[in-house]
């Protein structure tokens with residue numbers, strides 16, 4: 001997409017940080033199910049929602065986990081989101097009691113498409129940018145629209161030069 005803001009900042013998330021944030025989100029979701037009856041199932045938005053969904057499913061003892069596959073980004077370039085695999089319609093119904101999990105809401109376009117499948121579901125992401133926020137019911141941390149979030153599965157430990165710029 002040509003109208004996307006340039007990503008001037010990078011926000012690098014470690015596995016440890018992601019684990020803490022996913023747990024914090026799970027604890028927040030504990031009391032938010034319809035009529036306090038508990039969540040029926042989780043639907044993870046692949047692929048980025050899968051690791052957060054696993055952590056949340058474990059915290060909340062949810063054994064039923066389905067997926068919805070949405071493809072929209074090729075590296076940092078976005079195209080129209082396409083659903084390439086839908087969750088079991090008998091399980092999710094209109095979304096009542098269903099927790100939809102993704103790693104983040106950026107423009108909100110992915111979540112908009114997913115919400116059309118399950119209008120009554122609760123949408124939770126670990127991170128949210130301002131444009132994505134209206135599509136999200138619960139999130140943990142907001143970052144600015146011009147920040148690109150780097151997730152731990154996209155990074156590796158590597159050498160960095162000392163602050164002085166002089167190698168040892």
Ligand SMILES: O=P(O)(O)OC[C@H]1O[C@H](OP(=O)(O)OP(=O)(O)O)[C@H](O)[C@@H]1O
Nearest residue numbers: 046047048072073105106107108109110
């Ligand atoms: O709010 P949006 O602007 O739609 O962007 C957010 C979506 O983009 C990324 O997924 P991506 O499509 O890159 O696929 P992936 O999860 O398989 O990496 C991210 O995991 C969200 O699902």
Ligand code: HPA
Nearest residue numbers: 073106147148149150151
């Ligand atoms: O900031 C981001 N980081 C990683 N993946 C993404 N997909 C959309 N926005 C982002």
Ligand SMILES: [Mg+2]
Nearest residue numbers: 046047048049
């Ligand atoms: Mg994704």
